[in-house]
Amino acid sequence: MAVRRQPSRADIRKQRMLAAINFPLDWLEERSGLVGAVRYFLFRKVPADTNWMQTLGSATLTAFIVQAVTGVILAMYYKPTPNDAYKSIQYITDELTLGWLVRGMHKWGASVFIILMFLHMGRVFLFGAYKYPRELNWIVGVLLLVMGMLEGFTGYLLPWDQTAYWASVVGINLNGTAPIAGPWLAQFLRGGQEITGDTLTRFYSLHMLIVPGGIAALIGLHLYLVIRLGVTSPPWSKEAAGMERADEPQHLRPGLTRPVPRGGGGSS
Amino acid sequence: MAAVKPRPVDERRAEFARYKKDVKERGKPFHPYAMFHDTVMSLVVVSVITGLAVIWKWTSWGPHHDGLHQGLLGPEYTDPADPGTTSFVPRPDWYFYFLFYLLRIFKWPNSVFLGTVGVPTIALILLIALPLYDVRRERRLSRRPVAVVGAVLTVLSMAVLTWKGATASEALASEVIADVPTWIKQEKLPQNAVPGAKLFAVAGCTACHTYLGTGSSNLGAPDLTAIGTRNLGIDFQIRHLKDPASVVPGSPMPKFASLGEKRLHDLALFLEASKGKR
Amino acid sequence: MSEQEPLPEPHLPPPTLWPIGFAVGIAVLLVGLIINPLWIATIGGAIALVFGLLWARDATADLRGRAIHVEPERAELRPAGTAEIGPPVTPHPEPGERFPRSKFLEGVTLGLGGVIGGIVTVPIAGFAVLPGFLHQKRHQVDLGPVGDFTEGQWYIATFMLDPSEGDVSRRTAFVRNNGSVQAKGGQVPSFTIISNRCAHLGCPVQANGPTGAILGMKDVIEKTKNGKVTLSPTLPAGFGCPCHGGQYDTEGNRTAGPPVRALDRYDFSIKNGHVLLLSTYSVAKVEGTGAQAKIHKYKLVGPGEHVDGIEQVFYPLNPPHH
Numbered sequence: 001m002a003v004r005r006q007p008s009r010a011d012i013r014k015q016r017m018l019a020a021i022n023f024p025l026d027w028l029e030e031r032s033g034l035v036g037a038v039r040y041f042l043f044r045k046v047p048a049d050t051n052w053m054q055t056l057g058s059a060t061l062t063a064f065i066v067q068a069v070t071g072v073i074l075a076m077y078y079k080p081t082p083n084d085a086y087k088s089i090q091y092i093t094d095e096l097t098l099g100w101l102v103r104g105m106h107k108w109g110a111s112v113f114i115i116l117m118f119l120h121m122g123r124v125f126l127f128g129a130y131k132y133p134r135e136l137n138w139i140v141g142v143l144l145l146v147m148g149m150l151e152g153f154t155g156y157l158l159p160w161d162q163t164a165y166w167a168s169v170v171g172i173n174l175n176g177t178a179p180i181a182g183p184w185l186a187q188f189l190r191g192g193q194e195i196t197g198d199t200l201t202r203f204y205s206l207h208m209l210i211v212p213g214g215i216a217a218l219i220g221l222h223l224y225l226v227i228r229l230g231v232t233s234p235p236w237s238k239e240a241a242g243m244e245r246a247d248e249p250q251h252l253r254p255g256l257t258r259p260v261p262r263g264g265g266g267s268s
Numbered sequence: 269m270a271a272v273k274p275r276p277v278d279e280r281r282a283e284f285a286r287y288k289k290d291v292k293e294r295g296k297p298f299h300p301y302a303m304f305h306d307t308v309m310s311l312v313v314v315s316v317i318t319g320l321a322v323i324w325k326w327t328s329w330g331p332h333h334d335g336l337h338q339g340l341l342g343p344e345y346t347d348p349a350d351p352g353t354t355s356f357v358p359r360p361d362w363y364f365y366f367l368f369y370l371l372r373i374f375k376w377p378n379s380v381f382l383g384t385v386g387v388p389t390i391a392l393i394l395l396i397a398l399p400l401y402d403v404r405r406e407r408r409l410s411r412r413p414v415a416v417v418g419a420v421l422t423v424l425s426m427a428v429l430t431w432k433g434a435t436a437s438e439a440l441a442s443e444v445i446a447d448v449p450t451w452i453k454q455e456k457l458p459q460n461a462v463p464g465a466k467l468f469a470v471a472g473c474t475a476c477h478t479y480l481g482t483g484s485s486n487l488g489a490p491d492l493t494a495i496g497t498r499n500l501g502i503d504f505q506i507r508h509l510k511d512p513a514s515v516v517p518g519s520p521m522p523k524f525a526s527l528g529e530k531r532l533h534d535l536a537l538f539l540e541a542s543k544g545k546r
Numbered sequence: 547m548s549e550q551e552p553l554p555e556p557h558l559p560p561p562t563l564w565p566i567g568f569a570v571g572i573a574v575l576l577v578g579l580i581i582n583p584l585w586i587a588t589i590g591g592a593i594a595l596v597f598g599l600l601w602a603r604d605a606t607a608d609l610r611g612r613a614i615h616v617e618p619e620r621a622e623l624r625p626a627g628t629a630e631i632g633p634p635v636t637p638h639p640e641p642g643e644r645f646p647r648s649k650f651l652e653g654v655t656l657g658l659g660g661v662i663g664g665i666v667t668v669p670i671a672g673f674a675v676l677p678g679f680l681h682q683k684r685h686q687v688d689l690g691p692v693g694d695f696t697e698g699q700w701y702i703a704t705f706m707l708d709p710s711e712g713d714v715s716r717r718t719a720f721v722r723n724n725g726s727v728q729a730k731g732g733q734v735p736s737f738t739i740i741s742n743r744c745a746h747l748g749c750p751v752q753a754n755g756p757t758g759a760i761l762g763m764k765d766v767i768e769k770t771k772n773g774k775v776t777l778s779p780t781l782p783a784g785f786g787c788p789c790h791g792g793q794y795d796t797e798g799n800r801t802a803g804p805p806v807r808a809l810d811r812y813d814f815s816i817k818n819g820h821v822l823l824l825s826t827y828s829v830a831k832v833e834g835t836g837a838q839a840k841i842h843k844y845k846l847v848g849p850g851e852h853v854d855g856i857e858q859v860f861y862p863l864n865p866p867h868h
Contacts, residue, residue, distance in 0.1 A: 045295030046302050054302075055309035062310040066317055082714040086348045093344050100344075104321025112317050114363045125398075125419060128407030132280045135399035142396045149363065156361050165349035166358030166749065170789065173748040174371075177384040177850035179860035184679075186848055187865045191678040194707070195351070196714055198678075230291055231302075235407040352704040352716035354742060354752050357788040371747070372790045377806040378857055380746065380850055438788045440752050445760075472754020475786050475793055475802075484791070486802050522783045522795055531756070531781075 047233040053127075054231065056120040061219065063113040067151075068212065070106040078158065080204040082197045085160035110152050117145050129232040137225040140218055147215050154207035157200065168203070169195060280405070355442035365433030366426045372436060439474030439483040447482050454480060455493075456546050457538070464538025467531055471524065480545065487520045494544030505536035562604040567597030679865050683708065687823035690768035690775050692735065692816060695723035700796075701766075701777040702742075702753060705823070709773040718742040719812060719823070720753060720785065721777070724837035736837035740785075740798045741810040741826060748849040749789035751809065755782035770820070785809070797832040797839055806852050808832055811841065826867075830854040 007015070029035035077096060079088040092099040121141065124130055130138035157168040172195070176186030191198035274282075296302070320341065327339030350356070360368055367388060374383030402415070409416055437443060448465050451457065457465060468474075474483030478491045485491070500508075504515070509532050512521035524532065571594025578586030685707040695701060700722045707715040724736035742751045757780040758765075766777040784801065785794040792803035799808045808831050813824035830842040830853050844853040846867040852858045 042299035042303070043297045045291050046298050047291055048294060048296050050302050050305075052305055052309075055305045058306040059309045059313045062313050063317070066314060082349070083712055086345070089345055100325045101318070101321055104324045105317050108320035108324065109317045111361075111363065112313060112320075116313070122419065122423070125415070126409060128412065128415075130399045131402070131405065131407065132399075133284055138399050139396055142392075146392070152361055152363065159345055160349045161346045162349055162353065162356050163346045163359070165351065166356060167360045170358055170747045170749060171360065171364075173849045174384045176848040177381050177747075179381065179385075180862065182385070183848050183851065183861060183864050187678050188675060193682050193865070193867050194715070196711060230288060232407075235409060349713070350716060351714060352718040352742075353750050354702055354718055356750060358749050371804070375791065375804045377800070377804055377852075380804050380806055381860065383804075384747075384850065438786065438791055440786050440788050441754065441757075442752060442788070466760050467756055470754075470756045470760055472782070472784055472786055472793075475754060475784075475791075486793070520801070522801075524783050526783070527755075527781050 041227060044227065046231045047237070049233050049237050050231055051234050053123045053234075056116060056123050057226070060113065060116040060120050061223075063109055063116055064215065064219070066109045067106060067113055070102050070109065071208070071212075073102050074106055075208060080158070080201050082160060082200055085158060085200060089159045089161075110155065114148055114152060117148055121145060127232055127235055134225070134229055134232075137222060137229065140222050140225065144215060144218050144222065147211055147218070151207060151211050151215070154203045154211065157203045158207065160200065165195070168199075172199075283405075357438070357440075357443065362430070362434065365431075366429035369429045369433035369436060372433075441470035441472065444469040444474050444482055447480070451480055454545050455542055457541050461538040461541040463531075464534035464536070464541075467527070467535050468538055471527070471535075476521070479542075489521070492539065492542060494542060496540045496543040500540070502533070502536045502540060505539050506532045509535060560604055560607055562601060564597050564601035564604060568594055568601055571595070571597055682866060684825060685823075688770035688772045688775075689721070689821040689823060690766075690770055690777070691819055692723070692821055693819075694766050694768060694777060695721060695737070695821065696779075697723045697725045699723070700753070700755075700780050700782055702757065702780055704776045704778075706773045709771075718750070720780075720782070721821075722836075727837040735816055737814050737821065738797070738836065738839070739812040739814055739823065741812065742785075743810065743849065744787040744789065744792050744805060745800070745807050745809055745828075745849055746787065746790060746792050746803070746805040749787050751785045751787045751792075751794070753780045753782035754784045754786050754793075755780050797835055798829060799832050806850060806857070807854075810846065828853050 025035050074092065077088060077092050077099070079085060089103070092103050094100070124138065124141070153168075153171055157164045172186050172189050175189060176182045178185065187193060189199070189202070190196075191202045324339075324341040324344065327341055328344045359365075370387060371380075371383045374380055404412075406412055445466065448462075448469050451465055452462060468479070473479075473492075476486040476489035477483055478485055478493070480493050508515045509527075510525040511523050512519040524535075527535070571590050571592070574590030575587055575594055576590070578588070578590045687705050687707060689703055689705060700720060702718060703721045704716060704718050706713075707717055709715075719742060720738075720740040722738045724738055726733040727736045743749075744751050755761075757778055761779060761781065763779040765779075768775045768777070782796060784796060785798070786792070787794075787803065787805070790804050792805040793801045794805070794809055795801050797808070798811065800806075808829040810826050810828050812826050815822050815824060826846050828844045828847050828851075830844060832842070833840040842854070845864070847853060847861065847864050851861045851864075
């Protein structure tokens with residue numbers, strides 16, 4: 001029988017501190033179950049050999065959060081009418097305290113977000129992580145890519161300078177060349193037969209509310225699927241190699257707990 | 269007892285169950301192992317974004333501090349929107365350059381819709397439906413030749429299209445005029461050829477002719493960098509400019525008679541003085 | 547089973563409604579202090595006092611020995627398993643009865659849900675989509691007196707389609723006065739008025755010719771009821787587009803590049819000696835030049851759309867334009 005020594009004063013202090021931290025968490029957990037959910041997310045198991053390349057997904061999420069936060073702040077000062085938009089951008093960039101930083105972060109964050117999405121997509125493609133059972137996640141991801149580029153397109157019009165106006169003219173007319181539905185789609189985007197202030201507010205609504213709402217919803221689905229289906233190991237991993245190889249005869253298929261045997265090793 | 273070959277879908281389900289079991293037994297907790305990697309990477313991302321914003325502010329800070337000064341990362345804003353402009357060159361944001369250049373490739377009018385909606389839509393469908401037609405279970409790169417080759421070709425072509433889109437330009441009046449001082453220096457043009465050089469730059473000649481690298485070759489128009497070495501003479505040049513088809517049968521070049529005698533003479537002087545790079 | 551000590555009787559206050567009156571009295575007192583300290587505050591204080599005393603009397607009843615009947619907090623719990631199972635609330639359908647009540651309720655719920663969804667979605671969707679297609683404005687632009695336009699001279703005219711909309715309605719057209727031409731009724735003026743929006747994707751087309759300082763001719767600036775109109779003389783040999791390399795001749799016909807048809811033109815009329823721009827129309831091609839030009843006119847369509855040839859089947863129906 002082990003002899004338990006008396007708890008020292010340091011132990012008692014530590015116990016009290018832990019109790020103080022755990023008390024609000026337990027209060028919240030009992031009434032909502034959320035703490036348990038967060039704990040599940042944080043301490044779930046991932047393959048032991050996950051790679052640095054697999055941080056691109058969360059990096060993309062970070063970039064999106066930067067965009068969302070800077071965007072919301074910019075919306076406090078930006079005025080979406082043809083007469084005021086350019087002046088408000090000038091005001092934000094030149095005069096408001098730290099306005100140049102928030103606007104700069106939003107503009108360059110957009111490019112970083114899109115680059116990271118492409119890199120993440122490339123990584124998933126090369127890892128073969130779109131195969132069973134993660135097909136739905138890939139489809140959701142491509143939809144996120146399309147919506148991300150749509151965000152970039154609608155946001156580009158908002159400064160209402162020459163670059164913004166003409167890029168949007170061409171972009172809208174590009175849609176207009178689609179057979180049959182094209183002209184109607186272009187007119188819907190424009191909000192009329194010409195680009196007017198209605199076009200600007202329409203793009204603002206798309207950029208601020210509709211597309212980010214869609215992106216947020218799809219990100220939620222994307223993350224849920226990642227947690228549910230698990231993270232893949234790199235394709236060169238000893239673990240993964242043992243799993244998905246369809247051409248290897250059954251008796252040579254190694255277990256995940258031992259390396260690849262050569263020439264008839266132990267059965268799994 | 270005859271063994272029934274398991275269906276592929278059952279095999280996959282079994283494999284996935286094995287994967288789940290293995291990860292549960294031998295995997296590492298997300299926090300702190302993978303979470304640490306993610307946090308470091310996120311820090312890098314935020315630093316890059318902030319760094320770019322700071323560099324943009326510093327490098328676009330011209331002597332006027334009005335935001336219109338061009339810098340390493342471009343101006344903070346260009347001129348206000350002018351729907352009636354005749355000198356602006358529209359371009360999309362850089363990540364659309366590959367689509368932009370695609371439009372310059374599909375020059376035949378009947379193929380326009382291929383460049384605008386045809387090719388991008390097909391590419392998008394191929395991308396979305398990827399897991400539905402690539403059903404092989406193999407994930408190792410060395411055994412996925414089609415996937416690897418496809419990926420390399422896609423990345424290369426998008427990179428090339430993006431770069432070409434970034435460097436594309438039309439030789440139009442509003443831009444070519446800036447090349448005239450270089451022409452004067454490189455061709456050592458005499459003073460009386462300068463008005464003709466300016467006219468040449470803005471009259472749209474570079475839409476079909478090339479000159480010292482500026483312009484594009486269209487409809488078989490010759491390069492005019494050294495047209496003066498052919499010693500065609502001022503009179504010939506003026507007659508040709510007034511009505512090209514009467515001097516060179518079958519020429520698609522438009523008539524420039526409306527420029528008037530004085531300007532035609534200036535142009536002829538310029539052409540005759542263009543003896544190539546010296 | 548060990549003997550359990552009976553729990554001590556909790557001290558429960560008796561049920562009483564006097565606190566309500568007390569609260570009302572306090573409220574009236576406070577309001578009265580603001581509005582009318584003399585009367586309303588006094589009344590409020592009196593009410594509070596009376597009800598407060600009644601409340602205190604109730605609350606101390608058990609201390610004074612009066613028996614209090616307090617309802618127990620919880621009703622007696624019945625032991626489990628003693629619930630009676632009676633006949634079902636919704637009886638099984640009789641033979642021959644095809645729509646039992648539960649199915650009816652289900653159907654009505656879904657149907658009502660659909661109606662509610664429709665009431666919310668349809669007007670919203672209609673509002674999002676329809677205004678872009680209905681009530682499109684016609685515009686009429688006053689370009690200034692006919693005398694400003696020297697015969698045979700091209701001008702780059704910049705004007706506003708709708709001054710009330712401001713700069714966003716600014717447009718540019720290439721205008722040439724062709725003099726007059728013989729038509730039914732006598733001599734009628736002839737103008738070539740070409741829109742500067744490329745027929746490929748709408749980029750701003752430039753004139754291939756000298757303008758401004760290189761040309762050495764001054765701009766004409768007019769103030770009409772459409773705001774400021776600027777006329778810049780130019781000598782184009784054609785028009786070119788900076789985006790994807792489209793080229794046009796001086797009648798707007800496409801000569802090179804991806805544009806699918808000729809440049810759009812404006813209808814015009816001369817009223818009180820002023821040139822008025824009317825609606826825009828699309829052009830397939832133009833044969834001939836100047837006043838003798840034969841223009842193949844079509845209703846206005848967007849850039850990139852074919853108006854003739856076999857490719858027009860791709861664009862069978864266009865939203866209304868003016």
